[in-house]
Amino acid sequence: MTIKGKAYIAGIYEHPTRHAPDKSTAQLHAEVAKGALEDAGLSAKDVDGYFCAGDAPGGAWPMVDYLGLKVRHIDSTETGGCSYLIHVGHAAEAIAAGKCSIALITLAGKPRTGPMPPRAAGAEADFEMAYGATTHNAYGMCAMRHMHDYGTTSEQLAWIKVAASHHAQYNPHAMLKEVVTVEDVMNSPMISDPLHRMDCCVVTDGGGALIVTTPEIAKSLKKPLVRLIGHGEAMKGPRGGKDLDLTYSAGVWSGPRAFEEAGITPKDIKYASIYDSFTITVLMQLEDLGFCKKGDGGKFVADGNLISGVGKLPFNTDGGGLCSNHPVNRGGMTKVIEAVRQLRGEAHPKVQVQNCDLAIAHGTGGLLGVRHAASTCILERV
Amino acid sequence: MSEAKKLPAPVTNPETKAFWDAAAEGKFLIKRCTACGEAHYFPRSICPFCFSDQTVWEQSAGEGEIYTFSIMRKSPTGPYAIGYVTLKEGPSLQTNFVDCDFDALRIGQKVRVVFKPTDGAPLPFFTPV
Numbered sequence: 001m002t003i004k005g006k007a008y009i010a011g012i013y014e015h016p017t018r019h020a021p022d023k024s025t026a027q028l029h030a031e032v033a034k035g036a037l038e039d040a041g042l043s044a045k046d047v048d049g050y051f052c053a054g055d056a057p058g059g060a061w062p063m064v065d066y067l068g069l070k071v072r073h074i075d076s077t078e079t080g081g082c083s084y085l086i087h088v089g090h091a092a093e094a095i096a097a098g099k100c101s102i103a104l105i106t107l108a109g110k111p112r113t114g115p116m117p118p119r120a121a122g123a124e125a126d127f128e129m130a131y132g133a134t135t136h137n138a139y140g141m142c143a144m145r146h147m148h149d150y151g152t153t154s155e156q157l158a159w160i161k162v163a164a165s166h167h168a169q170y171n172p173h174a175m176l177k178e179v180v181t182v183e184d185v186m187n188s189p190m191i192s193d194p195l196h197r198m199d200c201c202v203v204t205d206g207g208g209a210l211i212v213t214t215p216e217i218a219k220s221l222k223k224p225l226v227r228l229i230g231h232g233e234a235m236k237g238p239r240g241g242k243d244l245d246l247t248y249s250a251g252v253w254s255g256p257r258a259f260e261e262a263g264i265t266p267k268d269i270k271y272a273s274i275y276d277s278f279t280i281t282v283l284m285q286l287e288d289l290g291f292c293k294k295g296d297g298g299k300f301v302a303d304g305n306l307i308s309g310v311g312k313l314p315f316n317t318d319g320g321g322l323c324s325n326h327p328v329n330r331g332g333m334t335k336v337i338e339a340v341r342q343l344r345g346e347a348h349p350k351v352q353v354q355n356c357d358l359a360i361a362h363g364t365g366g367l368l369g370v371r372h373a374a375s376t377c378i379l380e381r382v
Numbered sequence: 383m384s385e386a387k388k389l390p391a392p393v394t395n396p397e398t399k400a401f402w403d404a405a406a407e408g409k410f411l412i413k414r415c416t417a418c419g420e421a422h423y424f425p426r427s428i429c430p431f432c433f434s435d436q437t438v439w440e441q442s443a444g445e446g447e448i449y450t451f452s453i454m455r456k457s458p459t460g461p462y463a464i465g466y467v468t469l470k471e472g473p474s475l476q477t478n479f480v481d482c483d484f485d486a487l488r489i490g491q492k493v494r495v496v497f498k499p500t501d502g503a504p505l506p507f508f509t510p511v
Contacts, residue, residue: 127424
């Protein structure tokens with residue numbers, strides 16, 4: 001049993017807003033749903049599967065009612081920023097099993113307008129919450145140990161931001177459009193050692209949506225065909241504190257599962273959407289996915305190797321979370337959207353990868369330095 | 383850590399009450415599984431390694447070394463140092479490093495447990511030896 005080739009991404013939409021104090025969160029979900037359906041050439045009446053995560057107000061059933069959907073399959077898997085990458089895989093499973101034929105996945109929210117509600121505490125609460133783990137310092141702890149074990153430098157991490165900024169200059173919706181240098185990143189204020197301000201992603205309001213459907217329905221629509229050929233998901237945490245190693249993520253498991261299902265290797269990938277909550281997130285995930293050896297990430301990302309048209313692995317050609325958009329502090333959705341744009345040939349001409357037939361969209365959710373999930377989607381232009 | 387920051391009192395529950403009762407006496411407990419022999423932290427009734435229910439409390443020496451850390455520079459309550467300590471007994475755990483010069487912290491540095499009061503049971507932190 002495999003989902004390889006059994007589901008197509010027929011609709012994508014990224015909300016152009018980066019600041020939406022004048023809209024409700026549910027409204028943003030509806031707007032991105034409408035956008036993705038219009039992109040696919042479908043209507044809300046066609047949707048028979050709905051997927052959402054913790055950002056959907058009230059969860060799945062209030063959203064299904066608010067949107068006026070009539071569905072026969074529901075999935076509200078919540079794994080932070082990679083929820084939507086997992087939803088793509090789960091939608092493919094549901095479609096392959098005949099449980100639904102047109103799945104809608106939405107993400108939206110407004111962290112730039114106001115603070116987000118805290119996430120529910122786990123069994124670890126009494127033993128961790130007082131220590132103030134945040135995204136910044138949890139990823140800082142990973143970067144600190146990666147530098148210790150492998151000699152990774154701040155300059156190497158800075159190259160990831162530099163590459164994202166080169167791409168963002170062509171995105172009219174990007175929050176930060178200015179091209180920056182390694183020196184700019186190094187000279188930005190230290191937020192949580194060793195991460196500088198420019199090692200961190202933007203905080204934006206907004207959202208995005210996807211339509212996943214059957215091969216038959218996708219082929220009846222007008223958009224270039226993009227299908228899912230491999231998917232993986234995994235989780236990692238301190239697990240009782242044994243053999244703690246913060247230099248790798250759950251991508252070491254989700255990545256190989258996805259590549260095996262797809263029957264390809266990292267060398268075959270023409271374009272990579274890699275979750276970039278922080279520069280270190282990208283570096284560790286590139287290693288974990290097998291684009292380079294563990295510990296060689298610093299050398300791999302340096303000297304513009306991630307810049308489209310310059311380096312060997314064009315990444316996040318929309319400017320990513322580091323420069324363009326990080327709606328609801330959850331980067332998985334926009335990773336899928338830009339990968340589909342690349343495979344369709346709809347990316348900005350300045351960053352479009354030539355003959356882009358295989359792409360990866362990968363992300364993590366939760367805190368890399370504490371406990372997190374990872375999900376990998378391998379997509380193919382048909 | 384800023385002196386102004388008020389520490390939250392642990393909520394505690396039947397599974398972890400013994401840990402917090404011991405903390406009130408200045409003792410730092412970990413759990414060990416008598417089936418597989420592994421120690422773990424934070425404490426569970428079922429071993430996370432072999433799923434045996436034969437876990438027992440054990441007093442830790444409260445000594446270990448810094449696995450990693452990060453100094454949070456942008457915080458409304460002032461800078462603090464978060465990190466992981468690997469205990470002599472094996473398990474690694476999340477903590478804050480306190481009563482020290484944050485800029486002198488380094489990976490591998492020896493640290494020991496120190497309890498800080500809350501409105502309930504005291505909380506364990508670590509400080510350089």
